[in-house]
Amino acid sequence: MSMFRSVADIQTADMLMLPVPDANFHTVVSKPSVWQKEMIATLAERAEMIRDGNVDPTVDNMLKVTNDGRKLALDQRIINPMLPDDPEGKVSRCVENVFRIWDEHKEQRLTQLVFSDLSTPKSDGSFSVYNDIRDKLIARGVPEHEVAFIHNADTETKKKELFAKVRKGQVRVLIGSTQKMGAGTNVQDKLIALHDLDCPWRPSDLAQRLGRIVRQGNKNPVVEIFRYVTEGTFDSYLYQLVENKQKFISQIMTSKLPVRSAEDIDETALSYAEIKALATGNPLIIEKCQLEMDVGKLKILHASHLSQKYSLEDKVLKEYPREITRLTERIEGYKADIATVLGNTPEKGTFPSMMIGGKSFTEKGKAGMAILEACKNMQSPDPIPLGEYRGFSMTLAYDSYGKTYKLVLQGQLSHDVTLGTDTHGNITRIDNALESTVSKRENCEKGLSDVKVQLENAKSEMDRPFPQEQEYADKSARLKEVDILLNMDEKDHEIIGAEPDEGDFLPAEKSRSIER
Numbered sequence: 001m002s003m004f005r006s007v008a009d010i011q012t013a014d015m016l017m018l019p020v021p022d023a024n025f026h027t028v029v030s031k032p033s034v035w036q037k038e039m040i041a042t043l044a045e046r047a048e049m050i051r052d053g054n055v056d057p058t059v060d061n062m063l064k065v066t067n068d069g070r071k072l073a074l075d076q077r078i079i080n081p082m083l084p085d086d087p088e089g090k091v092s093r094c095v096e097n098v099f100r101i102w103d104e105h106k107e108q109r110l111t112q113l114v115f116s117d118l119s120t121p122k123s124d125g126s127f128s129v130y131n132d133i134r135d136k137l138i139a140r141g142v143p144e145h146e147v148a149f150i151h152n153a154d155t156e157t158k159k160k161e162l163f164a165k166v167r168k169g170q171v172r173v174l175i176g177s178t179q180k181m182g183a184g185t186n187v188q189d190k191l192i193a194l195h196d197l198d199c200p201w202r203p204s205d206l207a208q209r210l211g212r213i214v215r216q217g218n219k220n221p222v223v224e225i226f227r228y229v230t231e232g233t234f235d236s237y238l239y240q241l242v243e244n245k246q247k248f249i250s251q252i253m254t255s256k257l258p259v260r261s262a263e264d265i266d267e268t269a270l271s272y273a274e275i276k277a278l279a280t281g282n283p284l285i286i287e288k289c290q291l292e293m294d295v296g297k298l299k300i301l302h303a304s305h306l307s308q309k310y311s312l313e314d315k316v317l318k319e320y321p322r323e324i325t326r327l328t329e330r331i332e333g334y335k336a337d338i339a340t341v342l343g344n345t346p347e348k349g350t351f352p353s354m355m356i357g358g359k360s361f362t363e364k365g366k367a368g369m370a371i372l373e374a375c376k377n378m379q380s381p382d383p384i385p386l387g388e389y390r391g392f393s394m395t396l397a398y399d400s401y402g403k404t405y406k407l408v409l410q411g412q413l414s415h416d417v418t419l420g421t422d423t424h425g426n427i428t429r430i431d432n433a434l435e436s437t438v439s440k441r442e443n444c445e446k447g448l449s450d451v452k453v454q455l456e457n458a459k460s461e462m463d464r465p466f467p468q469e470q471e472y473a474d475k476s477a478r479l480k481e482v483d484i485l486l487n488m489d490e491k492d493h494e495i496i497g498a499e500p501d502e503g504d505f506l507p508a509e510k511s512r513s514i515e516r
Contacts, residue, residue: 021213023222028093029231043068046060050062069234076089081127113194114194115195115197121149121151147171182208189218192220194223199227199239295475298468312458315455327451331441371407
């Protein structure tokens with residue numbers, strides 16, 4: 001993940017700060033009909049037969065059960081078109097909201113999007129949610145030409161024409177699936193509301209839907225997002241599942257939390273226990289989802305705390321003592337070299353002799369020329385003894401990486417000087433390197449003081465307990481209990497049914513209003 005972040009340019013919406021409208025979220029909850037309750041119970045029976053191995057997987061399997069459950073949560077007529085229309089179902093509730101918003105914004109001709117990945121338009125005349133929504137809107141007084149399906153725009157030219165009509169407000173209700181009406185759909189100009197009739201499997205699909213309306217270029221400062229859930233069906237669980245997936249994705253696509261691993265169960269079928277819990281109206285399945293998210297978050301924080309603790313322990317036991325020893329030795333070395341410099345400081349305006357190649361030079365210019373000559377006569381980049389100056393031995397070397405000659409003054413410590421082509425300038429550089437030993441000693445003393453303070457802070461911080469330890473333990477223990485109750489761990493353990501409290505099947509989303 002560290003390597004990924006070093007090469008990936010991650011820019012999330014909250015980082016870009018684009019001028020997009022604010023979104024108000026509404027969760028519209030519908031009670032299941034008698035027919036839906038009965039059929040959900042049959043899904044549990046099918047799941048039990050599949051679990052016991054009494055059904056050929058090519059005839060029935062958990063993926064088929066899950067897909068039937070998703071269809072049933074949308075509209076019972078998808079399963080059997082001869083079943084009655086539920087006036088309190090989420091399709092009817094969606095039509096009510098679409099018509100109300102359409103009527104309220106007639107003058108501005110504001111537009112709306114309706115998303116449904118299931119029950120798309122059919123050409124054989126069979127039932128589809130798309131046709132049902134359009135027919136109900138027309139019956140209420142919406143002109144037929146103001147309602148359109150994205151599926152009818154089957155060429156790029158037709159799509160452009162349709163999108164232009166939506167942007168102008170000529171088509172005021174556009175219905176489509178995430179695949180066809182997601183990325184690349186630029187119709188945001190007059191969009192005032194978006195309706196999610198079903199829940200996709202991937203968080204990116206919900207993000208693509210939301211990105212059609214919460215988008216730069218929308219002229220409305222505030223927009224409305226409606227998500228429709230049929231209580232006691234797969235809807236609520238799917239929204240929880242998608243939200244849980246997004247938690248893991250966010251661990252990688254942001255750098256807010258340091259995590260060493262991320263797990264994501266990307267399945268497209270529910271387990272037997274999950275279906276049974278939903279069918280019996282057991283609120284434990286929703287509690288399990290919330291607990292998994294909470295425990296996952298606490299696990300990340302706990303891992304970060306332990307990682308920080310181990311890092312501090314390593315610093316207290318190794319890094320800081322080693323740094324204190326190193327700085328102490330350098331300070332003593334600088335003290336000795338400063339004494340040497342002070343003891344060999346010439347009078348102002350004079351030049352002390354410099355020994356080069358066994359020959360003493362008392363003039364700065366000639367000493368500088370001798371240094372340059374020694375550089376030219378080097379046969380290899382390996383260091384060679386050069387001479388002595390102000391109590392320090394001098395070594396000459398060639399830095400192949402920097403492509404420069406270096407002179408090393410050796411006293412108690414080594415002091416490097418990068419040489420140039422100026423004869424007098426090189427002597428000045430050497431003197432400056434020796435005079436700077438005082439400031440270097442002061443820097444080391446300051447660094448030593450800072451490290452000692454860091455050491456004491458690390459010792460006190462190292463013993464600090466994880467502040468949410470009790471919450472982490474309690475929720476982890478409760479999650480294990482719920483797993484057992486939901487028959488996650490023991491195959492023969494019976495599901496404990498319970499009547500759901502009001503709101504048990506709502507997605508855990510903050511700051512959202514609820515319609516009933």
